[in-house]
Amino acid sequence: MSKKIDEQSASISSADAKGPWDTPSSGSSGKPKKDVGGEPVADTPGEKPGPRNPWEPSVVEGGKRQRGPSLEDLLRRTGGGKGGGFGGMPKRADGKSWWPIIVGAFVALWLVWTSFHRLGPEQEGVITFFGKYSRTVGPGIQFTLPAPIENIQKVDTKQIQTTAVGSAKASSENLVLTKDQSIIDMAYDVRWSIKDPELYLFQLDNADGTVKEVAESAMRAAVANYDLTQAIGPGRGAIELEVRRRMQQVLDEYRAGVLVQSISIRQSDPPAEVNDAFREVNAAQQRRESYMNDARAYASRVTELAIGETAEFDKIYVQYKEAPEVTKRRLYYETMEQVLGKVDKTVVETGGVTPYLPIPEFKSRPAPKDEPVTVTGKRQ
Amino acid sequence: MNQSLLRNPLYIGFAAVAALILLSMSVTIVPETQQAIISSYGKVDRVVNPYRKGEQFGETRAGLTFRIPLVEQIQMIDKRVLSVEMEQQEVLSTDQLRLQVDAFARFRVTKPDRMYRTIRTEDRLRDQLRTILGSSLRNELGKRTFSSLLSAERGQVMDNIQTALNREASKYGAEVIDVRIKRADLPAATLQSAYNRMRSARNQEAIAIDAEGQKEAQIIRADAEAEAARIYAISYGKDPDFYDFYRAMQSYRQTFQNGEGATNIILSPQNAYLEKFRNGR
Numbered sequence: 023m024s025k026k027i028d029e030q031s032a033s034i035s036s037a038d039a040k041g042p043w044d045t046p047s048s049g050s051s052g053k054p055k056k057d058v059g060g061e062p063v064a065d066t067p068g069e070k071p072g073p074r075n076p077w078e079p080s081v082v083e084g085g086k087r088q089r090g091p092s093l094e095d096l097l098r099r100t101g102g103g104k105g106g107g108f109g110g111m112p113k114r115a116d117g118k119s120w121w122p123i124i125v126g127a128f129v130a131l132w133l134v135w136t137s138f139h140r141l142g143p144e145q146e147g148v149i150t151f152f153g154k155y156s157r158t159v160g161p162g163i164q165f166t167l168p169a170p171i172e173n174i175q176k177v178d179t180k181q182i183q184t185t186a187v188g189s190a191k192a193s194s195e196n197l198v199l200t201k202d203q204s205i206i207d208m209a210y211d212v213r214w215s216i217k218d219p220e221l222y223l224f225q226l227d228n229a230d231g232t233v234k235e236v237a238e239s240a241m242r243a244a245v246a247n248y249d250l251t252q253a254i255g256p257g258r259g260a261i262e263l264e265v266r267r268r269m270q271q272v273l274d275e276y277r278a279g280v281l282v283q284s285i286s287i288r289q290s291d292p293p294a295e296v297n298d299a300f301r302e303v304n305a306a307q308q309r310r311e312s313y314m315n316d317a318r319a320y321a322s323r324v325t326e327l328a329i330g331e332t333a334e335f336d337k338i339y340v341q342y343k344e345a346p347e348v349t350k351r352r353l354y355y356e357t358m359e360q361v362l363g364k365v366d367k368t369v370v371e372t373g374g375v376t377p378y379l380p381i382p383e384f385k386s387r388p389a390p391k392d393e394p395v396t397v398t399g400k401r402q
Numbered sequence: 403m404n405q406s407l408l409r410n411p412l413y414i415g416f417a418a419v420a421a422l423i424l425l426s427m428s429v430t431i432v433p434e435t436q437q438a439i440i441s442s443y444g445k446v447d448r449v450v451n452p453y454r455k456g457e458q459f460g461e462t463r464a465g466l467t468f469r470i471p472l473v474e475q476i477q478m479i480d481k482r483v484l485s486v487e488m489e490q491q492e493v494l495s496t497d498q499l500r501l502q503v504d505a506f507a508r509f510r511v512t513k514p515d516r517m518y519r520t521i522r523t524e525d526r527l528r529d530q531l532r533t534i535l536g537s538s539l540r541n542e543l544g545k546r547t548f549s550s551l552l553s554a555e556r557g558q559v560m561d562n563i564q565t566a567l568n569r570e571a572s573k574y575g576a577e578v579i580d581v582r583i584k585r586a587d588l589p590a591a592t593l594q595s596a597y598n599r600m601r602s603a604r605n606q607e608a609i610a611i612d613a614e615g616q617k618e619a620q621i622i623r624a625d626a627e628a629e630a631a632r633i634y635a636i637s638y639g640k641d642p643d644f645y646d647f648y649r650a651m652q653s654y655r656q657t658f659q660n661g662e663g664a665t666n667i668i669l670s671p672q673n674a675y676l677e678k679f680r681n682g683r
Contacts, residue, residue: 153433154465224434227482239582299604306608310615317619321626328630332637357651361658365665
């Protein structure tokens, strides 16, 4: 029974795929290849062309039950050929097989495909001979022995890779402890390139991951040497340099073949949780500035006033020195004129007269005390 | 017969597959990144491309290697620097502060035969080292104060851990190259108090800055007033009497002329101003 199934599935598969090296037993397809194959193929009359389900024993067609090719048919067909079941390869004009040509073409394609390699200007190729390191080649078209013998691995050596640690998003904070046990939220980029492609390929398991880990470790170690105020502000440049130095040192210890180009701190801020307190400090700094500005304004006013007043005095004093008595008198009279010129004046003769002073004018301003402003006696 | 064999792709295929199987059983490519243990019935026979310190690529023993099919087995062991990462652990420092530590170590299998005999695969070696790394980290960090964990003393700590780890690793034919703390974080509860501390420190700073601003402002004002006084003194000190007179005149003008409210002045004839007025009468 199993044999029958095998035979049937074989015949079906050959009907499905009509490649050039199909088995000739294409009875179910109804398309005999006897003109090409030269093998006598027993046609099964009444078979419909096209694939059909081998597991379906019969097909109802025109009211007549038809069976698939019987075991006897198949046996007869496969056994009837003179060369056995798979000898039915189509032949070339001179009667030789196509096989060598096809295999040859594949081999040639394989050779070309695995022997010539195009390397971009940023690439270097590391060639291994049966797994063993052989040589490193530069950009251009490069030739190697075909695939199982020599292999090439292309490495971007000129390109600078960027590994980002931490993110600028507020949701995920990359918290780092500082020397004074404060916490800052950091994000930075590591730019590195491959210095030595052999080392890069053969020396480290997961080299890219190593770079990131070493960067994180170096950054944390560096930041732990700085105070909070340093780390979020003026110390950034120094931290970057220190991280680069530490990273290079560690990676060289690993012989990673990696050159750390630069570290750039994208963000070094206090965590969002305490940001308001930091803003308050900024506000206080602004306030301090404004206090001092106000004070400076006052100071300049006071001193300028002093300079102005004393300058006036000095000028008049010079005049006064020239003619003291006259100047003094003049100043006195001028002042009196100005003072008395615009006010109401009453001259009261003293001695025996009791002056009655009606004070009707005091209405313009409700004075707290109804007492006239009296100036008596000598001035000077 | 020959003719039909050549023509029949199945036979060629069979032959090719059989040859390939035989070849793959006897010939193996050992890449630069691997070292191969060849053993017969569990007994290590030889090691191909073993790690040697300071060797250059191209001078290694990588490449094709042959073995007797079915009798000898081959097992690849990584030759590269491998990493073992410890999952985050809480470490208690001597001053009873908690720290969450995330560490990693780099190691390399230097004696593949010993490693193969004792622990067989890299993954199991990794597990083993991870456990040891965790415990020696806890031990070593537990002897330190919190602040020293953060500072430069960490180098010494790491060296101690590396030594401890190396002692264990050498039993398995491995060498620890480096141990590093990747992250040292405060646990959530401590984090909050650290935030509070940071906030109070900032508030204190803000208040201090504010007060300093006021102080500075006052000093600036006082300086200015002192300066003004000095200027006045130099100028007016030349003749105090004249200053008195001059200032009085200014004061009268200010008070009676520019001052607010109506002014009524009642003068006595004895007033100095009216002296001539009186005499002339």
